[in-house]
Amino acid sequence: MILNPAAGRGRAARVWPEVESDMRAAIGEFGFRATKSRDDIKVAATEALKEGYRRIVGVGGDGTMGLLMNAIMANSDVPRSEVVMGQIPCGTVNVVANCLGLSTPRRAVEALAGASVKPVDVMRLDAADGGEGAARHGFVIVSVGLPVEASRLTASMPFVKLLGGASYVLAGVLSVLGGRPRQFAYSADSAPPSTVKAWGYFFCCFPGLPGEISFAPEAQFDDGLLDCVEIGPVSRGRMLTQILPAMKDGSYVRKAGMRVTQGRVFHIETPAPMQIEVDGEPAGVTPATVSIVPGAISMIFADQ
Template identity: 30%
Template structure:
């Protein structure tokens, strides 16, 4: 097995900050990890090609330096390779997040300081973590952190429409969505049993604990327990919805009567009227018939030793 490490860099992540930070940490990575194969990507669509070439060369470790889109593309490309050749050794995935969110890195306790993050990744060990698998309409996607339907999809749509993302971009998009979004009528089933039917602001299917730049949506979630943490904010007056979402930053939203919480392995969401917006690890999509299933231990990922 080739001992080199594939580094996938998206220099545009974080409004270009990733490119600047890459030049800062590249010498450290060469020193700490040994020989590297560096792939500069401008689009998520390029990631699968880089990963295919690395696998063909016998490389089994890949580290992403970028934002949500880069990480999401790599996770999906890794799973595609695993499904195509189940007998092949698993790819080991690591991330040095330099985008605007960094939510999953908080779950893994990856330092924000670039030099400290490099030290962290060199001392990390591979561990089998759960993945979420989402099918909607005719599409299949994997997610590592969190997927949600409802207002989160509208926030994502607004954020991703901006070519430049600033620290305040997400909060501005959230405020705009709260003032304009109308809850959709949905039907939610957990592990085959009816759970909720009616209008809702959001239903969140969480593998990790945080999304939305530090919102503790699923503070009790574990990334290796084989379960989703499902959080639903029911149809409530707009002011109450604002208060509910604001309380997510402290994790106290689970104490509210208009917030529902339960764990499950399979989550089904039906939205009959029109396609409901989706947030899939920070990527926007939309669909009517959503099926979420957890795949225990599906991803080998570098975590703190």
């Protein structure tokens, strides 16, 4: 069990005593680490694997799970086929957990005791200036353009996260007011590249969480495909009145000017380098390639 006490603005730390009691009642003894930083989360996962643990459970949100997953994907000593991930959901939105039926910490404990497992797809991002010089992986979303600007604003206003998924929409409004569509060269799989103007792109293998924020409502985490959402060059007025409000339930993808494409490999280039993010974290700049790694990670889920 790897605890991120800061997840959900401290919610993970608050619920941990009850979770710990429930876990001991459900499965007995288990290894435990409390972390202090993003790097500490990755180190904790790597050390747990080295010590022989093969079930890694994150107590936190989507960000925590992404860090743990990247540590597992980058570990060359332990085949990822031997590793199972689980989650106690304590983040702001908890997209991954909810898609797997882990809607509450108590529900998650029950699922961890039952240990039903299924393979889950993850996204791979190969971007210029990636910092660490290696591919980055994501569960929920790879984004470029307007979505990155909205993510930056959300990160710069921590109090806004109290709004949950609505915080992203609010930040999107501010980004639209100060931004404009940009030029992209875009290609999917083996199709020739096309030059388009767009506000930006989402790449997803998880749909999001309807009622909070739904980036790609038709995406499935086990079909071996990415859903790419192109936010076309619609007017600011339509972005503010039609597109952004409809992100809450995902219906924005059916509005005029939006395009959804499924594929396995997407490539994006821009006239000047643009920042690209994985699950809300900076991960290099364009040009970038986003691809799917089918069934990359086995995860515990709740039987429906």
